[in-house]
Amino acid sequence: MTLNTDNDHAAPRPDERPHRTHQPLDALARLESEAIHIFREVAGEFDRPVILFSGGKDSTVLLHLAVKAFWPAPVPFPLLHVDTGHNLDEVIEFRDRTVERYGLRLVVASVQDFIDDGRLEERPDGTRNPLQTVPLLDAITTNKFDAVFGGGRRDEERARAKERIFSLRNSFGQWEPRRQRPELWNLYNGRHRAGEHVRVFPLSNWTELDVWRYIKREAIELPSIYFAHTREVFQRDGMWLTAGPWFGPRADEPTEELTVRYRTVGDGSCTGAVLSEAADLDEVIAEVSASRLTERGATRADDRLSEAAMEDRKREGYF
Known part of the structure; x- marks a missing residue:
């Protein structure tokens, strides 16, 4: 038996094989990929999600990510704005223009309505931000939303730094830190009882600077x-x-x-x-x-x- 010593067709040695080159994701691309994964995860786990949208930079980035997550299909969730009635005109105009542009349904929970019918009282200092909780919870209960997307980031404030990406709220809409669940390897637990819901924060790992750099990269319009x-x-x-x-x-x-x-x-x-x-x-x-x-x-x-x-x-x- 004669051995074939012709190396013209021999398999290349490992160091001679062509290498596949994978372009590593930059920091913004990784953050975008994580957020899109979260949106799709919620779409698969929950029945009635909603996106909080005020027209601010974080909620506008949130909506942009949702559009990318489901393109070319429309965003499958409505938007919810808890309107204090004390918004700057430019922001409300931008909010309405954005909703019309994407053909989305906007649910407005009005603090003024709750003041008018006596369910809330105006504060002596005129500040209405602390009055948003009751209209928010009422809108969640009335519309039976089971997952609520928010634009909160951990770098904003010490309490928000304690949040998980999936933050379980009890049947009264309250946050209980002891019930926070571990989140390992991008695995998110959306399990909840009847009457409970989950707040979802796709921008948790972003910083303010990340948001602005992403706005520039994606040419996102802002107020x-x-x-x-x-x-x-x-x-x-x-x-x-x-x-x-x-x-x-x-x-x-x-x-x-x-x-x-x-x-x-x-x-x-x-x-x-x-x-x-x-x-x-x-x-x-x-x-x-x-x-x-x-x-x-x-x-x-x-x-x-x-x-x-x-x-x-x-x-x-x-x-």
């Missing part, structure tokens, strides 16, 4: 108030507030015309603007990169009510 503009403002408790139907300015609070922008969107009585010349995305990203305060720490008066203000509200059913 104009996120960029530097001239506005008449007054100062209260170290924050620049816009005059409006929220008990301001008072007689001892003179207004000034300044160049400002908003880092976050919320009730006009407790969400402050920051002095800024950042008029485009690159300038905003540079400004956020240099900041040592999160947007909530810098501009949200409702988080300053007490050391545990956010955690107290979360236990009551707030996000």
